[in-house]
Amino acid sequence: EAEVAQSPRYKITEKSQAVAFWCDPISGHATLYWYRQILGQGPELLVQFQDESVVDDSQLPKDRFSAERLKGVDSTLKIQPAELGDSAMYLCASSVAAGTYNEQFFGPGTRLTVL
Amino acid sequence: AQSVTQPDIHITVSEGASLELRCNYSYGATPYLFWYVQSPGQGLQLLLKYFSGDTLVQGIKGFEAEFKRSQSSFNLRKPSVHWSDAAEYFCAVGRGGGGADGLTFGKGTHLIIQP
Secondary structure: OOOOOOOOEEEEOOOOOOOEEEEOOOOOOOOEEEEEEEOOOOOOOEEEEEEEEEOOOOOOOOOOOEEEEOOOOOOEEOOOOOHHOEEEEEEEEEEEEOOOOOOOOOOOEEEEEEE | OOOOOOOOEEEEOOOOEEEEEOOEEEEOOOOOOEEEEEEEOOOOOEEEEEEOOOEEEHHHOEEEEEHHHHEEEEEEEEOOOOHOOOOEEEEEEEOOOOOOOOOOOOOOOEEEEEO
């Protein structure tokens, strides 16, 4: 069964360092989402891509976060510099196309700890 | 803006007993509603969804949910829980249509199963 792949699964870094997370969506899925899940909370959308274009990044802290999906396939989320409050699970999801009626399939996530 | 409230942070149920997890939403139009389950080390898995039509929807793993517009609720139920149902459960609402369609999640309910 096709799955969303994410790496690394765990990342520990010191504050002020740069970190990057990678996501490979299910093959053929045009829409890709990055969510952040703080411990004890539900996921919050950071950014949505349709192919290589950003559809929604209204909740992305653009002073330190950036995301790209250059060829419309895999995606990278970067934080520079990392802050203590960035410690969270970063989830990637994909769907066959935009539209809430299309199921979003989630990857296992990258757990980030900032020391 | 849409929002989701899950009033119960933790729920403890005996194995074999029935289960109901509460979810209330706030959204101006007809909502797209979802329940997801998250097990430790796993990504989010869709249990069921409601878009329109029959207000009682069936999902995977024996779960069902009922949409009640008058109460702005979408409660999740299962007649008999199994130890493997222990997990975090998230209710989510989507805006529908195309374009920006990231989901808004509640804070989750942690389900504990007693033997």
